[in-house]
Amino acid sequence: MADYTLKIRRHIPETGDAPYWAEYPVDLEGHRSVLDGILQAKDRIDGSIGIRCSCQAAICGSCGVRVNGRARLACNTKLSEAAERADDGAITVEPMGNMPVLKDLIVNMDAVHWKKVQRVVPWLLPAGDPPEREYVVPPEAMIDVTQAMACIHCGACVSDCLSMEVDPLFIGPAALAKAYRFVGDPRDSQDEERLRDLAEDPHGIYDCTHCFNCIEVCPKGVAPMDQIMRLRRRATRDFDIKDQNNGYRHEHAFTSIIRKKGTLDERKLLQDSFGVLRPQGQLQLIRSLPTGLRGFARGKITPRKALFHEKLPGVENLKRIYDHAEDHHEELNLYIVGEGGENGAEDGQAHPRVSDEPAMAETPKEGS
């Protein structure tokens, strides 16, 4: 029996007192979950500790909390791993961020999360009357949207979304992933309307800053940021919807420069992202001059670098990677990573592109 200490952020609104930390000893083995620990403290020490929980199996989405500062499901976070990451030996458990606290670890998801979900018109809008039998749709399309369907609305991504911290009106990762569930669903007839709406909203799909937090904290491999990027790509590619932030041009410029040179050429990136021939682009280029000048002043940009950007040796290998990826033009996705053949599903982790950090956090210890 290992002993752990849980340091829980308590807040009992009717007392009028400020939130405070309280420590609870937990007498459980390390493979048991942080939720098991909290429930033990509730059962044995203080029944007034507030936490939503139900399934204890990471499927109901009730027990989203912050463990050691990161949003997690308490039920699929092992005590031993949480303890390893704890600063002073005590595992800290506090309510999720970006949402008002109602009591202890219970936050008001209606006021934030569900309101945002409601914002994306979260129901299927098919054209006309339904067919007599089922809608006939490609099997891949259903598997594709199943990644977004796998969302359990635990709020972890909402909690740790940096954009939402800065702009509380941001529709946010969970709701936008929900939006992709309809945009990606061939039965839905309102793709363009949905995309236009989400692109034109200043707090919509272009409000995401690619911080990857949502991908890292999602316990279900939904990868909300990927769903947002898909919404952006669909908006530009299928409906030529203007990205007010040049995001699409920027992404395109970025990848084509890397492909050609193997390393980033900032000078060219600026030109290509803004577009030297676009009047608006010229204006933005001029506005970015002070940044460039500061670069000169600090020696980050030299005249040589600015004028003759060199290719990285071995760039032809990079080109082969690009070609391979394009030949297989299949987006990596939770439910089809297993199809990659050779070693696509080797780590069994939801999201292959960020397999290092979160995969470590989830991999159980030998012999547990």
Next chain:
Amino acid sequence: MPEHDVLVIGAGLAGQRAALSAAHSGASVGIISKVHPVRSHSNAAQGGINAALNPEDSWESHAYDTVKGSDYLGDQDAIEIMCREAPDELLELEHMGVTFHRNPEGLLGTRAFGGASAARTYYVADITGQAILHVLYEQLMKHSEVHRYEEWFTTGLALDESGHCAGAITRDLRDGSMELFKAKSVILATGGNGQCFRPTTNALICTGDGISMAYRVGAPLMDMEMVQYHPTTLAGNGLLITEGARGEGAHLYNALGERFMEKYAPNKMELASRDVVSRAEQVEINEGRGFPDGTVALDITVVPRKRVHEALREIVNVGRDFAGVDITKEPIHIKPGNHYVMGGVKTDVDGQTEVPGLYAAGECACVSVHGGNRLGANSLLDTLVFGRRAGAHAAARASDMVLNPPSEALLADEQQRIGELIRRDRGAARRVSELREELGTTMDRHCAVFREAEGLQTALDTIRRLKEEYQGVAIDDRGSVFNQDVLGAIELGYMLDCAEATAIAAIHRTESRGAHFRTDFPERNDEEWLKHINLTLGGEGEPHISYSPVTITQWQPEERKY
């Protein structure tokens, strides 16, 4: 105080389906749930939903499999309705937006499931319940005319002076305020009572609330002795490994490496009905052919890896996160574990209980379509078909009547009862958690896969003692905002009622049928026991036992072989 034509209590699949159907029939509808609807335990239904939709399949075949699965205790008129209506129900879900798996032609695709003579289980990876639950909730968000009361806890049903159900007394968890909801029809859709057992695959919220509340206002409970142990649950925490794993081809082995189902069900092997597979596993374990941790092995490595990642994704996660096993590389240890209650509040095929105005649907109800043993992927179907029917009937009933409101005194009494519980000093009383723990381990020990008179009596004696102790139970939380402590205490009261009913009915049924196996009466006895046991609240807390016949339409009882 809220007033609706139809009040639905519980917002899992049965409740949401009932609410949508009642609203569709033109009723004003309120739906109450002690958790946010998407937290409901319907989420946990992984494998799929049965329907004879393929032209080669037939509803009769589905119905026969269900009757046989039920060990002939299921009512065949109700089973016929469920199986006939299954294809339309499935298509309606598809049209609403459920992302069902497609075959290469883009049509709905199936997987095989236990006890079924055709592959008729439709699914969304292994998150079928979650996918349907979330799509129904999408519809609730769309139909804002359905009033949602999320995180409201029901503490009791309210009858009018003529004994008709006319509402419910509830507590808003967010601020502790209490309300008397008034309604012309009330539908219980509160799920099962798996928390009476420990371990269980059931979520913490599955505390038999509706079963107990209905019983307390005089509705009979039926088939309460019929408790399903699922063949593949993790030892210790009881987490579920979907039957879909075996549907995809996984095998069961004992510690000697024998594929033991050959002995018990040579034709269907791992896909025999759940009671048969669970019993086989338990025999292997009891006779020393299990692993030291009291388990046998489920080998999913025989399923192609790509298929596992596509169709059993959640099980990969459960194995990794909760058992430390990569199921694509090695077998996982499993054992039978408490999973489902076939019994519940006795209803007719429209969800009506014997208390006028009170309906029940889903796991808390007993129509009875599952009889002695439920087939995998029939529970989602049950919740949806009978949820819809109950909603429509309750709405029709409400449309031609005026509300006869229950007395406000009911609310005052309930406020006082709960207020006293919150303020009570602990004294020498044991904690709610200790009573709950003792109840759960007792039930799992004596009311599980194998039962006998002495053990069942021990269980009943323990439950009665716990009931007495419960009278003095005290809690820590004196607050009003999210007082989960008082909620837990009230839930324990519900659980004790359900457990008592299970033990009494199990003692009473002196034969073996379906999930109810008596080692002291190992044979099925159709002459005496082809009937349902009904329990009604009697004087002095002692239930009154009566019987109702099993409805047989076209399938006479036969010996059951898989």
